[in-house]
Amino acid sequence: MAVYTQVSTEEMTAFLHRYDVGTLLSAKGIAEGVENSNYLIETTAGRFILTLYEKRVNVDDLPFFCALTDHLAAKGLNIPRMLRDRRGEQLQTLAGRPACLIEFLSGVSVTHPTPAQARAAGGALGDMHKALGDFRLGRPNSLDLAGWGALAARCGADLDHIQPGLRGRVMAEVEWLEANWPRHLRTAVIHADLFPDNVLMLGDEVSGVIDFYFACTDIRAWDVAVTHAAWCFENDGTGYHADLGRALVAGYDRQFGLSTDERLAFPILARGACLRFLLTRAWDWLNTPADALVTRKDPIAFLRRLDFYAEADPETLVPA
Template sequence: MAVYTHVPAEEMEALLARYDAGTLVSAKGIAEGVENSNYLVDTSSHRFILTLYEKRVDVADLPFFLSLLDHLADKGLPVPRALRDRQGVQLQTVSGRPACLIEFLNGVSVTHPTPAQAHATGVALGRMHAALADFGGQRANALGPDGWVALAARCGDDLDAIAPSLKARVSEELAYLADNWPGELPHSVVHADLFPDNVLMLGDEVSGVIDFYFAAREVRAWDVAVTHTAWCFENDGTGFDHNRAAALIAGYDAAFGLSSAERAAFPALARGASLRFLLTRAWDWLNTPADALVTRKDPLAFLRRLDFYRDAVPGALGL
Protein backbone atom coordinates (compact mmCIF):
# COMPACT_ATOMS: atom_id res chain seq x y z
CA MET A 1 0.00 0.00 0.00
CA ALA A 2 1.08 3.59 -0.65
CA VAL A 3 -0.19 7.01 -1.73
CA TYR A 4 0.70 8.33 -5.17
CA THR A 5 -2.63 9.99 -6.05
CA HIS A 6 -4.12 12.51 -3.64
CA VAL A 7 -7.92 12.54 -3.37
CA PRO A 8 -9.68 15.78 -2.36
CA ALA A 9 -12.21 15.43 0.46
CA GLU A 10 -15.00 16.62 -1.84
CA GLU A 11 -14.34 13.81 -4.30
CA MET A 12 -14.20 11.25 -1.51
CA GLU A 13 -17.55 12.52 -0.20
CA ALA A 14 -19.04 12.20 -3.68
CA LEU A 15 -17.81 8.60 -3.89
CA LEU A 16 -19.28 7.67 -0.51
CA ALA A 17 -22.62 9.13 -1.54
CA ARG A 18 -22.96 6.29 -4.07
CA TYR A 19 -22.98 3.75 -1.22
CA ASP A 20 -24.92 3.25 1.98
CA ALA A 21 -21.72 4.15 3.76
CA GLY A 22 -22.44 7.13 6.01
CA THR A 23 -20.74 10.52 5.71
CA LEU A 24 -17.01 11.16 5.61
CA VAL A 25 -15.35 11.69 9.00
CA SER A 26 -11.67 11.25 8.13
CA ALA A 27 -9.34 9.82 5.50
CA LYS A 28 -5.68 9.02 6.01
CA GLY A 29 -3.17 7.89 3.41
CA ILE A 30 -1.42 4.57 4.07
CA ALA A 31 2.29 4.69 3.27
CA GLU A 32 3.26 0.99 3.44
CA GLY A 33 3.91 -0.84 0.18
CA VAL A 34 4.63 0.36 -3.32
CA GLU A 35 1.81 -0.61 -5.69
CA ASN A 36 -1.40 1.41 -5.34
CA SER A 37 -2.71 4.48 -3.52
CA ASN A 38 -4.60 3.55 -0.37
CA TYR A 39 -6.61 5.46 2.19
CA LEU A 40 -8.08 4.44 5.51
CA VAL A 41 -11.54 5.99 5.38
CA ASP A 42 -13.77 6.49 8.41
CA THR A 43 -17.41 7.48 8.00
CA SER A 44 -20.21 8.11 10.43
CA SER A 45 -21.09 4.41 10.28
CA HIS A 46 -18.23 2.35 8.85
CA ARG A 47 -14.51 2.04 8.18
CA PHE A 48 -13.23 1.22 4.69
CA ILE A 49 -10.10 1.01 2.59
CA LEU A 50 -10.18 3.10 -0.58
CA THR A 51 -7.75 1.77 -3.19
CA LEU A 52 -6.79 3.67 -6.32
CA TYR A 53 -5.06 1.46 -8.86
CA GLU A 54 -1.86 2.99 -10.15
CA LYS A 55 0.03 2.44 -13.39
CA ARG A 56 1.58 -0.92 -12.50
CA VAL A 57 -1.90 -2.47 -12.25
CA ASP A 58 -3.46 -3.16 -15.65
CA VAL A 59 -7.11 -2.07 -15.60
CA ALA A 60 -7.92 -5.10 -17.74
CA ASP A 61 -6.82 -7.33 -14.84
CA LEU A 62 -9.18 -5.78 -12.29
CA PRO A 63 -12.18 -8.04 -13.08
CA PHE A 64 -9.91 -11.03 -12.36
CA PHE A 65 -8.86 -9.61 -9.00
CA LEU A 66 -12.40 -8.69 -7.98
CA SER A 67 -13.83 -12.08 -8.96
CA LEU A 68 -10.97 -13.78 -7.08
CA LEU A 69 -11.82 -11.89 -3.88
CA ASP A 70 -15.51 -12.70 -4.27
CA HIS A 71 -14.71 -16.39 -4.86
CA LEU A 72 -12.55 -16.66 -1.75
CA ALA A 73 -15.00 -14.73 0.41
CA ASP A 74 -17.82 -17.00 -0.80
CA LYS A 75 -15.69 -19.97 0.34
CA GLY A 76 -15.48 -18.48 3.84
CA LEU A 77 -11.90 -17.19 3.70
CA PRO A 78 -11.11 -13.94 5.53
CA VAL A 79 -10.54 -11.73 2.51
CA PRO A 80 -12.03 -8.25 1.93
CA ARG A 81 -14.53 -7.83 -0.86
CA ALA A 82 -14.68 -4.78 -3.07
CA LEU A 83 -18.06 -3.31 -2.18
CA ARG A 84 -20.81 -2.67 -4.70
CA ASP A 85 -22.54 0.70 -4.80
CA ARG A 86 -26.31 1.11 -5.01
CA GLN A 87 -26.13 0.36 -8.74
CA GLY A 88 -24.17 -2.86 -8.17
CA VAL A 89 -20.90 -1.36 -9.43
CA GLN A 90 -17.61 -2.39 -7.80
CA LEU A 91 -15.09 -0.52 -9.95
CA GLN A 92 -15.24 3.28 -9.70
CA THR A 93 -13.18 6.20 -11.00
CA VAL A 94 -11.64 8.51 -8.38
CA SER A 95 -9.20 11.34 -9.18
CA GLY A 96 -8.76 9.90 -12.65
CA ARG A 97 -7.82 6.44 -11.39
CA PRO A 98 -9.81 3.21 -11.31
CA ALA A 99 -10.73 2.62 -7.68
CA CYS A 100 -12.62 0.37 -5.27
CA LEU A 101 -14.10 0.87 -1.83
CA ILE A 102 -13.04 -2.23 0.08
CA GLU A 103 -14.21 -3.89 3.28
CA PHE A 104 -12.09 -3.13 6.33
CA LEU A 105 -10.94 -6.17 8.31
CA ASN A 106 -9.84 -5.99 11.92
CA GLY A 107 -6.37 -7.15 12.81
CA VAL A 108 -2.75 -6.07 12.79
CA SER A 109 0.19 -6.95 10.60
CA VAL A 110 3.01 -8.28 12.76
CA THR A 111 6.60 -7.14 12.39
CA HIS A 112 8.28 -10.07 14.13
CA PRO A 113 6.07 -13.15 13.62
CA THR A 114 6.05 -15.96 16.14
CA PRO A 115 6.07 -19.61 15.12
CA ALA A 116 2.39 -19.80 16.11
CA GLN A 117 1.57 -16.92 13.76
CA ALA A 118 3.62 -18.50 11.00
CA HIS A 119 1.71 -21.75 11.51
CA ALA A 120 -1.63 -19.93 11.24
CA THR A 121 -0.44 -18.25 8.04
CA GLY A 122 0.55 -21.62 6.58
CA VAL A 123 -2.94 -22.91 7.38
CA ALA A 124 -4.52 -19.85 5.74
CA LEU A 125 -2.39 -20.31 2.61
CA GLY A 126 -3.29 -23.98 2.40
CA ARG A 127 -7.00 -23.19 2.81
CA MET A 128 -6.67 -20.60 0.06
CA HIS A 129 -5.08 -23.08 -2.34
CA ALA A 130 -7.81 -25.61 -1.58
CA ALA A 131 -10.50 -22.97 -2.20
CA LEU A 132 -8.93 -22.01 -5.52
CA ALA A 133 -9.08 -25.53 -6.94
CA ASP A 134 -12.34 -24.67 -8.73
CA PHE A 135 -11.58 -21.05 -9.56
CA GLY A 136 -11.48 -20.62 -13.31
CA GLY A 137 -9.97 -17.15 -13.54
CA GLN A 138 -6.89 -16.75 -15.70
CA ARG A 139 -4.08 -14.23 -15.35
CA ALA A 140 -0.50 -14.79 -16.48
CA ASN A 141 2.26 -14.08 -13.96
CA ALA A 142 4.06 -11.04 -15.35
CA LEU A 143 6.60 -11.41 -12.53
CA GLY A 144 7.46 -15.03 -13.18
CA PRO A 145 10.70 -16.32 -14.76
CA ASP A 146 10.26 -14.48 -18.07
CA GLY A 147 9.39 -11.30 -16.22
CA TRP A 148 12.57 -11.51 -14.13
CA VAL A 149 14.69 -11.51 -17.28
CA ALA A 150 12.86 -8.49 -18.65
CA LEU A 151 13.03 -6.57 -15.37
CA ALA A 152 16.73 -7.26 -14.94
CA ALA A 153 17.31 -5.88 -18.44
CA ARG A 154 15.32 -2.74 -17.60
CA CYS A 155 17.38 -2.18 -14.45
CA GLY A 156 20.58 -2.78 -16.44
CA ASP A 157 23.81 -1.28 -15.18
CA ASP A 158 21.93 0.69 -12.51
CA LEU A 159 21.87 -2.49 -10.42
CA ASP A 160 25.53 -1.85 -9.65
CA ALA A 161 24.57 1.52 -8.19
CA ILE A 162 22.67 -0.41 -5.50
CA ALA A 163 25.56 -2.78 -4.76
CA PRO A 164 28.84 -3.55 -6.55
CA SER A 165 28.57 -6.48 -8.99
CA LEU A 166 24.82 -6.88 -8.35
CA LYS A 167 24.15 -7.02 -12.11
CA ALA A 168 26.53 -9.98 -12.49
CA ARG A 169 25.00 -11.76 -9.48
CA VAL A 170 21.51 -11.33 -10.93
CA SER A 171 22.68 -12.65 -14.31
CA GLU A 172 24.18 -15.70 -12.63
CA GLU A 173 20.93 -16.43 -10.84
CA LEU A 174 18.83 -15.97 -13.95
CA ALA A 175 20.99 -18.53 -15.73
CA TYR A 176 20.62 -21.01 -12.87
CA LEU A 177 16.84 -20.64 -12.75
CA ALA A 178 16.52 -20.94 -16.53
CA ASP A 179 18.10 -24.39 -16.22
CA ASN A 180 16.43 -25.49 -12.98
CA TRP A 181 12.96 -23.91 -12.78
CA PRO A 182 10.43 -26.68 -11.89
CA GLY A 183 7.72 -25.50 -14.24
CA GLU A 184 6.25 -29.01 -14.50
CA LEU A 185 4.88 -28.85 -10.93
CA PRO A 186 1.12 -28.32 -10.42
CA HIS A 187 -0.18 -24.83 -11.18
CA SER A 188 -2.91 -22.79 -9.51
CA VAL A 189 -3.92 -19.20 -8.99
CA VAL A 190 -1.59 -17.98 -6.24
CA HIS A 191 -1.44 -14.90 -4.01
CA ALA A 192 2.26 -14.36 -4.87
CA ASP A 193 2.85 -11.64 -2.23
CA LEU A 194 1.91 -13.10 1.17
CA PHE A 195 4.20 -10.98 3.33
CA PRO A 196 3.41 -10.30 6.99
CA ASP A 197 2.01 -6.88 6.03
CA ASN A 198 -0.56 -8.65 3.83
CA VAL A 199 -1.78 -10.87 6.66
CA LEU A 200 -3.89 -9.46 9.51
CA MET A 201 -3.59 -11.20 12.87
CA LEU A 202 -5.68 -11.18 16.03
CA GLY A 203 -3.32 -12.82 18.49
CA ASP A 204 -2.20 -16.05 16.86
CA GLU A 205 -5.15 -16.25 14.46
CA VAL A 206 -5.34 -14.94 10.91
CA SER A 207 -8.19 -12.43 10.67
CA GLY A 208 -7.53 -11.25 7.13
CA VAL A 209 -5.54 -11.83 3.96
CA ILE A 210 -5.24 -8.73 1.77
CA ASP A 211 -3.58 -7.25 -1.33
CA PHE A 212 -4.12 -9.83 -4.06
CA TYR A 213 -2.87 -7.57 -6.86
CA PHE A 214 -0.01 -9.86 -7.85
CA ALA A 215 -2.26 -12.92 -7.93
CA ALA A 216 -1.80 -15.02 -11.07
CA ARG A 217 -1.71 -18.59 -12.31
CA GLU A 218 1.72 -19.99 -11.47
CA VAL A 219 3.48 -23.00 -9.97
CA ARG A 220 1.42 -23.45 -6.82
CA ALA A 221 4.31 -24.33 -4.51
CA TRP A 222 6.04 -21.09 -5.53
CA ASP A 223 3.38 -19.34 -3.43
CA VAL A 224 4.60 -21.31 -0.41
CA ALA A 225 8.19 -20.37 -1.26
CA VAL A 226 7.28 -16.67 -1.51
CA THR A 227 5.66 -16.88 1.91
CA HIS A 228 8.68 -18.75 3.29
CA THR A 229 11.04 -15.98 2.13
CA ALA A 230 8.76 -13.35 3.65
CA TRP A 231 8.07 -14.90 7.07
CA CYS A 232 11.23 -16.77 8.04
CA PHE A 233 13.92 -14.06 8.13
CA GLU A 234 14.53 -10.79 9.85
CA ASN A 235 13.43 -7.84 7.73
CA ASP A 236 16.98 -7.22 6.51
CA GLY A 237 17.25 -10.76 5.14
CA THR A 238 19.45 -12.13 7.91
CA GLY A 239 18.60 -14.44 10.80
CA PHE A 240 16.74 -17.34 9.18
CA ASP A 241 14.34 -18.71 11.82
CA HIS A 242 14.05 -22.49 11.47
CA ASN A 243 11.23 -22.70 14.02
CA ARG A 244 9.13 -20.20 12.09
CA ALA A 245 9.86 -22.03 8.85
CA ALA A 246 8.93 -25.42 10.25
CA ALA A 247 5.72 -23.99 11.72
CA LEU A 248 4.75 -22.36 8.41
CA ILE A 249 5.26 -25.58 6.46
CA ALA A 250 3.45 -27.64 9.12
CA GLY A 251 0.47 -25.30 8.91
CA TYR A 252 0.39 -25.54 5.13
CA ASP A 253 0.67 -29.32 5.29
CA ALA A 254 -2.23 -29.46 7.75
CA ALA A 255 -4.50 -27.56 5.37
CA PHE A 256 -3.26 -28.65 1.94
CA GLY A 257 0.24 -30.09 1.76
CA LEU A 258 3.41 -30.20 -0.31
CA SER A 259 4.22 -33.22 -2.46
CA SER A 260 7.62 -34.90 -2.41
CA ALA A 261 8.40 -33.32 -5.80
CA GLU A 262 7.48 -29.86 -4.48
CA ARG A 263 9.70 -30.36 -1.43
CA ALA A 264 12.63 -31.41 -3.59
CA ALA A 265 12.18 -28.33 -5.79
CA PHE A 266 11.72 -25.95 -2.89
CA PRO A 267 15.25 -24.44 -2.85
CA ALA A 268 14.92 -23.47 -6.52
CA LEU A 269 11.42 -22.08 -5.91
CA ALA A 270 12.72 -20.02 -2.98
CA ARG A 271 15.61 -18.73 -5.06
CA GLY A 272 13.07 -17.64 -7.68
CA ALA A 273 10.98 -15.93 -5.01
CA SER A 274 14.04 -14.12 -3.65
CA LEU A 275 15.12 -12.98 -7.11
CA ARG A 276 11.64 -11.72 -7.93
CA PHE A 277 11.56 -9.42 -4.88
CA LEU A 278 15.19 -8.41 -5.29
CA LEU A 279 14.41 -7.18 -8.80
CA THR A 280 11.11 -5.44 -8.08
CA ARG A 281 12.60 -3.73 -5.04
CA ALA A 282 15.61 -2.69 -7.11
CA TRP A 283 13.35 -1.22 -9.78
CA ASP A 284 11.31 0.67 -7.19
CA TRP A 285 14.47 1.83 -5.42
CA LEU A 286 15.73 3.30 -8.67
CA ASN A 287 12.43 4.74 -9.90
CA THR A 288 10.15 5.76 -7.00
CA PRO A 289 9.16 9.45 -7.38
CA ALA A 290 10.77 11.68 -4.79
CA ASP A 291 7.41 13.18 -3.73
CA ALA A 292 5.55 9.88 -3.34
CA LEU A 293 4.24 9.03 0.14
CA VAL A 294 5.81 5.59 0.08
CA THR A 295 8.42 3.67 2.05
CA ARG A 296 11.12 2.27 -0.24
CA LYS A 297 12.29 -1.23 0.66
CA ASP A 298 15.88 -2.45 0.59
CA PRO A 299 16.60 -4.75 -2.39
CA LEU A 300 19.65 -6.23 -0.65
CA ALA A 301 17.43 -7.84 1.98
CA PHE A 302 16.46 -10.28 -0.76
CA LEU A 303 19.99 -10.71 -2.04
CA ARG A 304 20.82 -12.03 1.44
CA ARG A 305 17.87 -14.42 1.25
CA LEU A 306 18.94 -15.51 -2.21
CA ASP A 307 22.43 -16.32 -0.96
CA PHE A 308 20.95 -18.30 1.93
CA TYR A 309 18.76 -20.44 -0.34
CA ARG A 310 21.60 -20.97 -2.81
CA ASP A 311 23.54 -22.81 -0.11
CA ALA A 312 20.58 -24.52 1.61
CA VAL A 313 19.23 -28.05 1.31
CA PRO A 314 15.52 -28.89 1.78
CA GLY A 315 16.07 -30.34 5.27
CA ALA A 316 17.50 -27.04 6.48
CA LEU A 317 14.40 -25.11 5.40
CA GLY A 318 11.89 -26.62 7.83
CA LEU A 319 10.39 -28.92 5.19
Protein backbone atom coordinates (compact mmCIF):
# COMPACT_ATOMS: atom_id res chain seq x y z
CA MET A 1 0.00 0.00 0.00
CA ALA A 2 1.45 3.33 -0.99
CA VAL A 3 0.95 5.57 2.00
CA TYR A 4 4.37 6.71 3.14
CA THR A 5 3.14 9.87 4.89
CA GLN A 6 0.24 9.72 7.34
CA VAL A 7 -2.00 12.79 7.45
CA SER A 8 -4.14 13.41 10.54
CA THR A 9 -7.83 14.34 10.21
CA GLU A 10 -7.05 17.77 11.66
CA GLU A 11 -4.33 18.41 9.06
CA MET A 12 -6.58 17.14 6.27
CA THR A 13 -9.50 19.35 7.38
CA ALA A 14 -7.32 22.44 7.58
CA PHE A 15 -5.82 21.61 4.15
CA LEU A 16 -9.24 21.31 2.51
CA HIS A 17 -10.29 24.66 3.99
CA ARG A 18 -7.85 26.30 1.57
CA TYR A 19 -10.07 25.11 -1.31
CA ASP A 20 -13.66 25.59 -2.32
CA VAL A 21 -14.43 21.86 -2.09
CA GLY A 22 -16.94 21.46 0.74
CA THR A 23 -16.16 19.73 4.01
CA LEU A 24 -14.42 16.44 4.67
CA LEU A 25 -16.56 13.30 4.86
CA SER A 26 -13.88 10.62 4.56
CA ALA A 27 -10.24 10.08 3.61
CA LYS A 28 -8.82 6.68 2.74
CA GLY A 29 -5.27 5.69 1.85
CA ILE A 30 -5.08 4.19 -1.66
CA ALA A 31 -3.40 0.79 -1.88
CA GLU A 32 -2.21 1.03 -5.50
CA GLY A 33 0.96 2.81 -6.60
CA VAL A 34 4.48 2.71 -5.27
CA GLU A 35 5.85 6.19 -5.78
CA ASN A 36 3.71 8.70 -3.85
CA SER A 37 1.21 8.73 -0.97
CA ASN A 38 -2.35 8.94 -2.32
CA TYR A 39 -5.64 9.43 -0.48
CA LEU A 40 -9.16 9.23 -1.84
CA ILE A 41 -11.02 12.16 -0.28
CA GLU A 42 -14.80 12.49 -0.11
CA THR A 43 -16.28 15.84 0.74
CA THR A 44 -19.76 17.33 0.64
CA ALA A 45 -18.82 18.55 -2.89
CA GLY A 46 -17.57 15.22 -4.35
CA ARG A 47 -14.46 13.07 -4.64
CA PHE A 48 -10.84 14.16 -4.94
CA ILE A 49 -7.38 12.62 -4.92
CA LEU A 50 -4.83 13.99 -2.49
CA THR A 51 -1.23 13.24 -3.48
CA LEU A 52 1.78 13.81 -1.25
CA TYR A 53 4.98 13.65 -3.29
CA GLU A 54 7.65 11.28 -2.04
CA LYS A 55 11.16 10.12 -2.90
CA ARG A 56 11.49 10.27 -6.72
CA VAL A 57 9.50 13.44 -7.37
CA ASN A 58 11.64 16.58 -7.26
CA VAL A 59 9.64 19.52 -5.92
CA ASP A 60 11.22 21.79 -8.55
CA ASP A 61 9.57 19.67 -11.27
CA LEU A 62 6.04 20.10 -9.90
CA PRO A 63 5.31 23.35 -11.83
CA PHE A 64 6.19 21.44 -15.05
CA PHE A 65 3.72 18.65 -14.17
CA CYS A 66 1.02 21.23 -13.35
CA ALA A 67 1.55 23.01 -16.70
CA LEU A 68 1.58 19.71 -18.58
CA THR A 69 -1.65 18.37 -17.09
CA ASP A 70 -3.32 21.79 -17.51
CA HIS A 71 -2.25 21.80 -21.18
CA LEU A 72 -3.64 18.32 -21.86
CA ALA A 73 -6.89 18.93 -19.96
CA ALA A 74 -7.38 22.22 -21.85
CA LYS A 75 -7.13 20.22 -25.11
CA GLY A 76 -10.07 18.11 -23.94
CA LEU A 77 -8.14 14.97 -22.96
CA ASN A 78 -9.28 13.03 -19.90
CA ILE A 79 -6.44 14.15 -17.66
CA PRO A 80 -7.10 15.07 -14.01
CA ARG A 81 -6.27 18.69 -13.25
CA MET A 82 -4.25 19.68 -10.22
CA LEU A 83 -6.80 21.94 -8.51
CA ARG A 84 -6.19 25.53 -7.45
CA ASP A 85 -6.97 26.74 -3.96
CA ARG A 86 -8.82 30.02 -3.30
CA ARG A 87 -5.57 31.94 -3.82
CA GLY A 88 -4.94 30.22 -7.17
CA GLU A 89 -2.16 27.95 -5.85
CA GLN A 90 -1.84 24.38 -7.16
CA LEU A 91 1.16 23.33 -5.08
CA GLN A 92 0.85 23.01 -1.32
CA THR A 93 2.70 21.62 1.66
CA LEU A 94 0.97 19.08 3.89
CA ALA A 95 2.43 16.99 6.72
CA GLY A 96 5.84 18.27 5.67
CA ARG A 97 5.53 17.01 2.08
CA PRO A 98 4.76 18.80 -1.19
CA ALA A 99 1.10 18.02 -1.97
CA CYS A 100 -1.69 18.61 -4.49
CA LEU A 101 -5.44 18.15 -4.51
CA ILE A 102 -6.35 16.53 -7.82
CA GLU A 103 -9.57 16.03 -9.76
CA PHE A 104 -11.01 12.51 -9.35
CA LEU A 105 -11.75 10.61 -12.57
CA SER A 106 -13.98 7.54 -12.77
CA GLY A 107 -12.73 4.30 -14.24
CA VAL A 108 -10.71 1.23 -13.29
CA SER A 109 -7.29 -0.01 -14.28
CA VAL A 110 -7.33 -3.31 -16.11
CA THR A 111 -5.03 -6.14 -15.07
CA HIS A 112 -5.61 -8.35 -18.12
CA PRO A 113 -6.31 -5.99 -21.03
CA THR A 114 -8.23 -7.13 -24.07
CA PRO A 115 -7.08 -6.14 -27.58
CA ALA A 116 -9.85 -3.48 -27.65
CA GLN A 117 -8.51 -1.99 -24.41
CA ALA A 118 -4.91 -2.12 -25.65
CA ARG A 119 -6.02 -0.35 -28.83
CA ALA A 120 -7.72 2.34 -26.74
CA ALA A 121 -4.57 2.78 -24.63
CA GLY A 122 -2.44 3.14 -27.77
CA GLY A 123 -4.97 5.68 -29.06
CA ALA A 124 -4.83 7.66 -25.81
CA LEU A 125 -1.03 7.77 -26.06
CA GLY A 126 -1.30 8.99 -29.67
CA ASP A 127 -3.82 11.66 -28.62
CA MET A 128 -1.40 12.83 -25.95
CA HIS A 129 1.52 13.02 -28.36
CA LYS A 130 -0.64 14.99 -30.78
CA ALA A 131 -1.82 17.39 -28.04
CA LEU A 132 1.77 17.95 -26.88
CA GLY A 133 2.86 19.15 -30.33
CA ASP A 134 2.56 22.77 -29.17
CA PHE A 135 3.64 22.30 -25.54
CA ARG A 136 6.71 24.47 -25.11
CA LEU A 137 8.14 23.37 -21.76
CA GLY A 138 10.57 20.51 -21.32
CA ARG A 139 12.16 18.43 -18.59
CA PRO A 140 15.31 16.30 -18.94
CA ASN A 141 14.79 12.59 -18.31
CA SER A 142 16.79 11.63 -15.24
CA LEU A 143 15.99 8.00 -16.07
CA ASP A 144 17.50 8.01 -19.56
CA LEU A 145 20.35 5.87 -20.86
CA ALA A 146 22.94 7.75 -18.75
CA GLY A 147 20.60 7.47 -15.74
CA TRP A 148 20.26 3.68 -16.20
CA GLY A 149 24.05 3.30 -16.22
CA ALA A 150 24.32 5.37 -13.05
CA LEU A 151 21.52 3.44 -11.34
CA ALA A 152 23.05 0.11 -12.36
CA ALA A 153 26.36 1.22 -10.83
CA ARG A 154 24.60 2.30 -7.62
CA CYS A 155 22.85 -1.08 -7.31
CA GLY A 156 26.23 -2.72 -8.01
CA ALA A 157 26.91 -6.21 -6.70
CA ASP A 158 23.60 -6.20 -4.80
CA LEU A 159 21.89 -6.98 -8.11
CA ASP A 160 23.23 -10.51 -7.74
CA HIS A 161 21.26 -10.85 -4.48
CA ILE A 162 18.07 -10.48 -6.54
CA GLN A 163 19.20 -13.10 -9.05
CA PRO A 164 22.69 -14.57 -9.46
CA GLY A 165 24.36 -13.10 -12.57
CA LEU A 166 21.99 -10.13 -12.80
CA ARG A 167 24.74 -7.53 -12.38
CA GLY A 168 26.75 -8.87 -15.34
CA ARG A 169 23.65 -9.07 -17.50
CA VAL A 170 22.60 -5.51 -16.64
CA MET A 171 26.08 -4.07 -17.25
CA ALA A 172 26.30 -5.84 -20.62
CA GLU A 173 22.90 -4.45 -21.57
CA VAL A 174 23.88 -0.89 -20.58
CA GLU A 175 26.97 -1.25 -22.77
CA TRP A 176 24.97 -2.67 -25.68
CA LEU A 177 22.38 0.10 -25.48
CA GLU A 178 25.10 2.77 -25.31
CA ALA A 179 26.50 1.41 -28.58
CA ASN A 180 23.13 0.98 -30.31
CA TRP A 181 20.76 3.65 -28.90
CA PRO A 182 18.86 5.40 -31.74
CA ARG A 183 19.87 8.95 -30.83
CA HIS A 184 18.65 10.27 -34.21
CA LEU A 185 14.93 9.77 -33.40
CA ARG A 186 12.56 12.67 -32.70
CA THR A 187 12.23 13.83 -29.10
CA ALA A 188 9.20 15.42 -27.43
CA VAL A 189 7.54 15.59 -24.05
CA ILE A 190 6.34 12.06 -23.21
CA HIS A 191 4.44 10.36 -20.37
CA ALA A 192 7.16 7.71 -19.88
CA ASP A 193 5.18 5.47 -17.48
CA LEU A 194 1.94 4.51 -19.25
CA PHE A 195 1.36 1.22 -17.44
CA PRO A 196 -2.17 -0.22 -17.22
CA ASP A 197 -2.38 1.10 -13.63
CA ASN A 198 -1.97 4.63 -14.98
CA VAL A 199 -4.87 4.30 -17.41
CA LEU A 200 -8.44 4.42 -16.10
CA MET A 201 -10.97 2.61 -18.29
CA LEU A 202 -14.73 2.36 -18.51
CA GLY A 203 -15.36 -0.76 -20.60
CA ASP A 204 -13.20 -0.42 -23.70
CA GLU A 205 -12.84 3.37 -23.43
CA VAL A 206 -10.06 5.30 -21.71
CA SER A 207 -11.70 7.52 -19.08
CA GLY A 208 -8.47 8.94 -17.66
CA VAL A 209 -4.69 8.98 -17.89
CA ILE A 210 -2.93 9.65 -14.59
CA ASP A 211 0.48 9.81 -12.99
CA PHE A 212 2.56 12.21 -15.09
CA TYR A 213 5.40 12.33 -12.58
CA PHE A 214 7.94 10.73 -14.90
CA ALA A 215 6.90 12.90 -17.86
CA CYS A 216 10.00 14.31 -19.54
CA THR A 217 11.61 15.17 -22.85
CA ASP A 218 12.93 12.07 -24.57
CA ILE A 219 12.58 9.99 -27.74
CA ARG A 220 8.87 10.06 -28.50
CA ALA A 221 8.72 6.47 -29.79
CA TRP A 222 10.32 5.35 -26.52
CA ASP A 223 6.96 6.22 -24.90
CA VAL A 224 5.28 3.73 -27.25
CA ALA A 225 7.92 1.14 -26.38
CA VAL A 226 7.36 1.68 -22.62
CA THR A 227 3.62 1.26 -23.13
CA HIS A 228 4.14 -1.85 -25.28
CA ALA A 229 6.37 -3.47 -22.65
CA ALA A 230 3.87 -2.59 -19.91
CA TRP A 231 0.68 -3.79 -21.66
CA CYS A 232 1.52 -6.79 -23.83
CA PHE A 233 2.88 -9.43 -21.44
CA GLU A 234 1.73 -11.38 -18.44
CA ASN A 235 2.50 -9.44 -15.28
CA ASP A 236 5.54 -11.64 -14.55
CA GLY A 237 6.98 -10.90 -17.99
CA THR A 238 6.24 -14.28 -19.52
CA GLY A 239 3.95 -14.81 -22.51
CA TYR A 240 4.10 -11.95 -25.02
CA HIS A 241 0.59 -11.35 -26.36
CA ALA A 242 1.04 -10.50 -30.04
CA ASP A 243 -2.65 -9.58 -30.38
CA LEU A 244 -2.27 -6.91 -27.67
CA GLY A 245 0.93 -5.63 -29.27
CA ARG A 246 -0.72 -5.30 -32.69
CA ALA A 247 -3.81 -3.62 -31.23
CA LEU A 248 -1.80 -1.15 -29.14
CA VAL A 249 0.38 -0.05 -32.06
CA ALA A 250 -2.66 0.12 -34.39
CA GLY A 251 -4.42 2.38 -31.86
CA TYR A 252 -1.33 4.61 -31.68
CA ASP A 253 -0.89 4.66 -35.47
CA ARG A 254 -4.48 5.69 -35.91
CA GLN A 255 -4.08 8.77 -33.69
CA PHE A 256 -0.42 9.66 -34.29
CA GLY A 257 1.83 7.04 -35.89
CA LEU A 258 5.37 5.68 -35.94
CA SER A 259 7.85 6.56 -38.69
CA THR A 260 9.85 3.87 -40.53
CA ASP A 261 12.96 4.72 -38.49
CA GLU A 262 10.97 4.45 -35.25
CA ARG A 263 9.61 1.04 -36.28
CA LEU A 264 13.08 -0.25 -37.15
CA ALA A 265 14.46 0.91 -33.80
CA PHE A 266 11.47 -0.35 -31.80
CA PRO A 267 13.10 -3.48 -30.26
CA ILE A 268 16.06 -1.36 -29.12
CA LEU A 269 13.76 1.24 -27.58
CA ALA A 270 11.84 -1.56 -25.87
CA ARG A 271 15.06 -3.04 -24.47
CA GLY A 272 15.79 0.39 -23.00
CA ALA A 273 12.29 0.52 -21.53
CA CYS A 274 12.79 -2.89 -19.91
CA LEU A 275 16.15 -1.89 -18.46
CA ARG A 276 14.64 1.30 -17.00
CA PHE A 277 11.92 -0.58 -15.10
CA LEU A 278 14.19 -3.49 -14.19
CA LEU A 279 16.58 -1.02 -12.56
CA THR A 280 14.09 1.18 -10.70
CA ARG A 281 12.36 -1.95 -9.42
CA ALA A 282 15.72 -3.48 -8.45
CA TRP A 283 16.68 -0.30 -6.59
CA ASP A 284 13.36 -0.30 -4.73
CA TRP A 285 13.70 -4.03 -4.05
CA LEU A 286 17.05 -3.45 -2.40
CA ASN A 287 16.17 -0.18 -0.62
CA THR A 288 12.50 -0.19 0.41
CA PRO A 289 12.33 0.44 4.17
CA ALA A 290 10.98 -2.51 6.13
CA ASP A 291 8.15 -0.42 7.64
CA ALA A 292 6.88 1.05 4.34
CA LEU A 293 3.32 0.03 3.55
CA VAL A 294 4.14 -0.77 -0.05
CA THR A 295 4.28 -3.89 -2.19
CA ARG A 296 7.60 -4.11 -4.03
CA LYS A 297 7.43 -4.87 -7.75
CA ASP A 298 9.41 -7.72 -9.28
CA PRO A 299 12.45 -6.55 -11.30
CA ILE A 300 12.85 -9.94 -13.00
CA ALA A 301 9.49 -9.48 -14.76
CA PHE A 302 11.32 -6.85 -16.87
CA LEU A 303 14.38 -9.04 -17.42
CA ARG A 304 12.04 -11.60 -19.04
CA ARG A 305 10.59 -8.89 -21.30
CA LEU A 306 14.12 -7.75 -22.13
CA ASP A 307 14.98 -11.30 -23.22
CA PHE A 308 11.94 -11.25 -25.50
CA TYR A 309 12.79 -7.92 -27.18
CA ALA A 310 16.46 -8.90 -27.59
CA GLU A 311 15.27 -11.65 -29.97
CA ALA A 312 12.38 -9.74 -31.58
CA ASP A 313 12.20 -8.77 -35.24
CA PRO A 314 10.96 -5.19 -35.80
CA GLU A 315 8.95 -6.20 -38.89
CA THR A 316 6.91 -8.65 -36.81
CA LEU A 317 6.72 -6.52 -33.69
CA VAL A 318 5.56 -3.27 -35.33
CA PRO A 319 4.60 -4.01 -38.94
CA ALA A 320 4.12 -0.93 -41.15
